[in-house]
Amino acid sequence: MDLTDKIFTDADAARAHLEKLQWANGRTCPHCGTVDNSVKLEGKSTRPGVYKCRDCRKPFSVTVGTLFERSHVPLNKWVLAVHLLASSKKGMSSHQLMRSLGVTYKTAWFMAHRIREAMRDDTPFPMGGEGTPVEIDETFIGFDPDHRPEPGQKVRTGMKMKVLSLVDRESGRAKSYVVDNLRVSTLFPIINANVTREARLMTDAAAFYGSMFWNRKHGVVNHQRDEYVSALDAEIHTNTIEGYFSIFKRGMRGIYQHCAKRHLHRYLAEFDFRYTNRTALGIDDTARAAKVLKMITGKRLTYRRADGLTCAA
Numbered sequence: 001m002d003l004t005d006k007i008f009t010d011a012d013a014a015r016a017h018l019e020k021l022q023w024a025n026g027r028t029c030p031h032c033g034t035v036d037n038s039v040k041l042e043g044k045s046t047r048p049g050v051y052k053c054r055d056c057r058k059p060f061s062v063t064v065g066t067l068f069e070r071s072h073v074p075l076n077k078w079v080l081a082v083h084l085l086a087s088s089k090k091g092m093s094s095h096q097l098m099r100s101l102g103v104t105y106k107t108a109w110f111m112a113h114r115i116r117e118a119m120r121d122d123t124p125f126p127m128g129g130e131g132t133p134v135e136i137d138e139t140f141i142g143f144d145p146d147h148r149p150e151p152g153q154k155v156r157t158g159m160k161m162k163v164l165s166l167v168d169r170e171s172g173r174a175k176s177y178v179v180d181n182l183r184v185s186t187l188f189p190i191i192n193a194n195v196t197r198e199a200r201l202m203t204d205a206a207a208f209y210g211s212m213f214w215n216r217k218h219g220v221v222n223h224q225r226d227e228y229v230s231a232l233d234a235e236i237h238t239n240t241i242e243g244y245f246s247i248f249k250r251g252m253r254g255i256y257q258h259c260a261k262r263h264l265h266r267y268l269a270e271f272d273f274r275y276t277n278r279t280a281l282g283i284d285d286t287a288r289a290a291k292v293l294k295m296i297t298g299k300r301l302t303y304r305r306a307d308g309l310t311c312a313a
Helices: 011-022 075-087 094-101 105-119 184-194 207-212 239-256 261-276 285-294
Strands: 038-040 051-053 133-141 161-168 174-179 200-204 218-221
Touching: 011 075, 011 285, 075 094, 075 105, 075 261, 075 285, 094 105, 105 261, 105 285, 133 239, 161 184, 161 239, 161 261, 174 184, 174 239, 174 261, 184 207, 200 207, 207 218, 239 261, 261 285
Parallel strands: 133 200, 200 218
Antiparallel strands: 038 051, 133 161, 161 174
């Protein structure tokens, strides 16, 4: 997409673009759900893009009930921010977003978190079909605030933040979770909710996977023995999910550099979204950004929630 497009430079064009995406099936009142039964309000004292529902008599705009509600940032800057974050393979720092949008660092940081919230999908979706490979692996990043090492103490993996990821090799979808530990009681409910019984699971030789999947189709590679593809079956490997982790870690270390545990789930949502909707699967930057803009409804995020100070909306 051309970054000189009016939707990135003009608030009215951005609003029209957002209305086209949000109201593809007709202008919908966010208060009562009525479709195509509203009138546009005109007048000097009326904000642009405000409509009044003929059923519930309440005014609304395309941003009501979305992440953009009550934002003082012009809509064209929001649309540009979404496009930049959705099209940057390894992410975009808040400082770079600040320079690109011409806003303060605090505003850029909050905008980025709002966009990540739009990318987040907490609904478990079944991965894998009959014999379809689903790769499962864990990785470690940063330090867990509850297990930070003392000065001079040897760093162990248990002291780091833990991430469990699942990648459907056939559909290309990825789903990641922040976990407190790698116990079977923690991991099994997540895997069971996201992976079908018919899928063929691919993992490394970690003992807890063996105890979880003894009664399922399960392929194992032993990385400690320098085995990355099974000599018996070339389909057995975890190279796909390792590729996902390489993108995730390059972004977290090279672009973002630091992430508190309370924010990690949103960064994972960002990388999951871009990986699941990547160009190799036929989704270009424009389509990816449009998909984010369709996902902003019902995901209100206030600054205090994003800052981690309170969970109150």
